[in-house]
Amino acid sequence: MFDWTAYEERTRWFREARFGMFIHWGLYAIPARGEWLRSSERISAEAYEPLMHEFHPIHYEPKQWAKLCKQAGMKYAVMTAKHHDGFCLFDSALTDFKSTNTPCGRDLIREYVEAFRAEGLGVGLYYSLLDWRHPDYPAYGDRNHPLRDQPTADTPKDFNRYLEYMHGQVRELMTNYGKIDLLWLDFSYDDMMGEKWRATELTRMVRQLQPGILLNSRLESSGESYGSLLSDAPTETSGDFTCPEMIIPGEGLRTPSGRKIAWECCTTLNNSWGYTAADHEYKSSDMVVRKLVECVSKDGNLLINVGPDATGRIPEEQQQILTQVGQWLDRNGESIYGCGQAGLDKPDWGRYTQKGDTVYAHLLEQPLGPICLKGLRGRVSHPRRVADGAEAYVPDSWVTKPFPRDEFLSLDQGGVQTILFPKTPDFVLKFKLR
Numbered sequence: 001m002f003d004w005t006a007y008e009e010r011t012r013w014f015r016e017a018r019f020g021m022f023i024h025w026g027l028y029a030i031p032a033r034g035e036w037l038r039s040s041e042r043i044s045a046e047a048y049e050p051l052m053h054e055f056h057p058i059h060y061e062p063k064q065w066a067k068l069c070k071q072a073g074m075k076y077a078v079m080t081a082k083h084h085d086g087f088c089l090f091d092s093a094l095t096d097f098k099s100t101n102t103p104c105g106r107d108l109i110r111e112y113v114e115a116f117r118a119e120g121l122g123v124g125l126y127y128s129l130l131d132w133r134h135p136d137y138p139a140y141g142d143r144n145h146p147l148r149d150q151p152t153a154d155t156p157k158d159f160n161r162y163l164e165y166m167h168g169q170v171r172e173l174m175t176n177y178g179k180i181d182l183l184w185l186d187f188s189y190d191d192m193m194g195e196k197w198r199a200t201e202l203t204r205m206v207r208q209l210q211p212g213i214l215l216n217s218r219l220e221s222s223g224e225s226y227g228s229l230l231s232d233a234p235t236e237t238s239g240d241f242t243c244p245e246m247i248i249p250g251e252g253l254r255t256p257s258g259r260k261i262a263w264e265c266c267t268t269l270n271n272s273w274g275y276t277a278a279d280h281e282y283k284s285s286d287m288v289v290r291k292l293v294e295c296v297s298k299d300g301n302l303l304i305n306v307g308p309d310a311t312g313r314i315p316e317e318q319q320q321i322l323t324q325v326g327q328w329l330d331r332n333g334e335s336i337y338g339c340g341q342a343g344l345d346k347p348d349w350g351r352y353t354q355k356g357d358t359v360y361a362h363l364l365e366q367p368l369g370p371i372c373l374k375g376l377r378g379r380v381s382h383p384r385r386v387a388d389g390a391e392a393y394v395p396d397s398w399v400t401k402p403f404p405r406d407e408f409l410s411l412d413q414g415g416v417q418t419i420l421f422p423k424t425p426d427f428v429l430k431f432k433l434r
Contacts, residue, residue: 002234004259011240011262014182014214016338017075017122018296019329021322022266022305023065023112024080024126024273027051027087029310035083035274038132038146045133045146048085049097056103060312062115068314069121072322073329075337076122078184078303079112081173083126083274084144086133090177094168097133113177124182125173129166129197129219136162143190163198170202174209182214184243187222194220199237214262215239232257243303248291252299252341260340264301265291269318275307282317285324292325292336293362297351299340331387332428335360347374360386361409363427370395370408376433380407383431392429 028035030051038048069077082088088098090109099108109125116123131137132146139147140154147153174180183206188194199219206213217239221227226242228234232255241262242253253261269288272279288304295302306318329336335353342354349371350364363371373380383392392409400408409429 021077029275032277057312066115066119072326078124122181370410373407376407386428
């Protein structure tokens with residue numbers, strides 16, 4: 001029987017945090033064409049592995065990354081300990097394909113964990129269930145493996161030997177780095193799903209070593225589905241939150257009986273996860289804020305990615321965007337942290353979020369005049385602008401009289417919105433509901 005009370009308590013911090021940083025980094029930052037290039041370009045291990053002899057990120061300063069994360073208003077981070085290529089950013093005793101064997105010579109995950117923990121941030125680790133380097137991982141015919149089209153790759157394999165390796169590395173991560181708040185596993189597909197990974201055994205081991213840790217739902221589900229967590233009878237392997245990728249659901253995620261499920265949208269700042277030198281199609285800070293507001297208005301989080309380059313620098317464009325988002329959150333964060341879906345219909349001018357009996361009205365487009373709070377006449381008290389505490393005026397004039405069921409808010413007593421929007425959606429009003 002799934003313990004919903006324990007689930008609510010375990011996920012409380014996550015639901016309050018609302019905003020996090022994803023970090024995709026590894027050897028693939030050197031060719032700078034994304035983390036899937038081994039698969040997309042059919043690159044063999046022999047052609048790829050020499051990159052480890054070049055890996056020397058002299059500008060890797062995790063303390064600076066942690067300060068950027070905090071400055072951006074993020075409350076937690078998730079960093080790739082190992083991606084699909086099998087290269088480990090931690091000092092695993094189970095492989096020689098790791099950062100401590102490169103010119104870098106450092107356990108990059110240990111430094112990350114310590115730096116982010118020192119800033120009071122939640123610490124998460126990403127670990128790929130796939131491993132294109134391991135000799136016992138299926139190759140020929142697997143739809144993701146770089147050698148999927150090569151019959152010569154179909155050598156005898158012992159998948160249980162691979163699972164011992166994979167479980168062993170997860171044990172290392174859960175044992176050697178202190179408290180870990182979140183484990184982001186990636187990903188299941190086709191028949192590589194659930195107990196194929198010995199999912200129950202893995203989940204029990206993780207929870208024993210890290211009581212209170214959060215797990216995502218991808219042990220038993222692909223990126224295209226969310227598994228049994230969205231049922232009324234989750235299992236041990238369901239995880240604690242779902243992670244729609246590059247998409248925001250149309251509404252909050254719930255079980256058939258209506259229980260709210262923790263979720264986060266994971267997405268990129270440009271169009272790439274791992275560092276891609278040619279990708280300069282960046283989202284604006286305005287768009288990031290709007291999408292964060294949208295996620296929170298649907299009881300979700302936003303986990304947005306940075307892709308450091310081969311030297312260990314987070315690209316300047318990404319830093320600038322996140323700094324601007326942080327400035328918005330510094331003024332308006334109370335409308336995000338600890339907030340969720342309001343029991344009100346979505347308004348035409350933006351979105352609502354709510355915390356307790358306080359409703360936050362996010363104006364995401366310039367109104368013609370006072371904003372209309374549909375159906376709330378007589379229920380609104382103490383309306384204020386969040387950024388500066390300025391009182392919002394409730395106009396009662398011939399303009400509003402034809403709408404007796406609706407309340408209207410303005411910042412000037414003439415009933416016309418004289419303070420225009422800045423270029424970012426910095427216009428958030430709050431009020432109590434009677």
